[in-house]
Amino acid sequence: MNLLPMLLALTAAAPGAVSSSDIAASGPRGDLKGTLVTVAGSTQPPVLILPGSGPTDRDGNSPLGLKGSTYRLLAEGLAQQGIPSTRIDKRGSFASAGAVADRSELTLPGYVQDTRAWIAATRAKTGATCVWLLGHSEGGLVALQTAADSPKDICGLILVSTAGRPLEQVLKQQLRANPANAPLLPDADRAIDTLSAGRRVDPATLPPPLAGLFRSEVQPLWISELAVDPIALIGRLKLPVLIMQGEKDLQVSVEDARRLKEGQPAARLTLLPDANHVLKSVASEERSANFATYADPNLPLAPHIVEGIAAFITAKR
16 A cells, blocks of 8 residues: 655745735634735645644644644645645634634534635635645544535645544543543543433533543533544545544544545545654654654654645645
């Protein structure tokens, strides 16, 4: 199997001047906010970067320990390849805090609604006929759901570190990956199974670590996402799809990427030998060393990520 396809040569002229500006899209109760990066003279369609789970900002950072600036580095790298981009603050967080009244309004359908608003805003600002959706982690599920609902104005999908199984299975596996979680697993399984069935869980019945993970205000999001099978979504697509997966990812597996490829045989699968979940290079097999990269904005992205995305976009023009 050709796991890391040879990169296509980029024949476009050297990119022009790169500039960044604020961009807004309509949210349910207020504006969503983000950053638009443009490249003078570029005719490439823009990339909309859809962030992963939790309160993640437009740069890919979070108060929960994410400081690696993965999305900013992606946007900067794409600009050097002549490709514009939009990156966003999620509804309810950071500059998009006013877009919803409270965190109970965070759901997968809500994120799809926001994605549609961002597609429209990006096209209006750039004049592009379509926008690429680059979904990272949870953002990949949002991209899949958006495109499966309607491919209108979408050039194609770039799925990075995206689960290829229902979230119920992924979450249970992630919890089991840490031996310290063993005492929590019966309660965790009960909570996950209940939410998967579309019912709420009383956080007061859960141990403290799980009570935070499944707190009341985020349960609507859990319920909406646990119900979705990404393989069913990707199988409905007729758009170009690139699947990129790091082999050092501790949160989403290579098997997830292969499942996505099986669900959409026309997709391109690229495995990145040394990349982890936040797309940084990892040499050690130690979990602590892997997670340490999540907080280091000075580390560049792993090799071949930006070049592979740019080559795929250019080839599909």
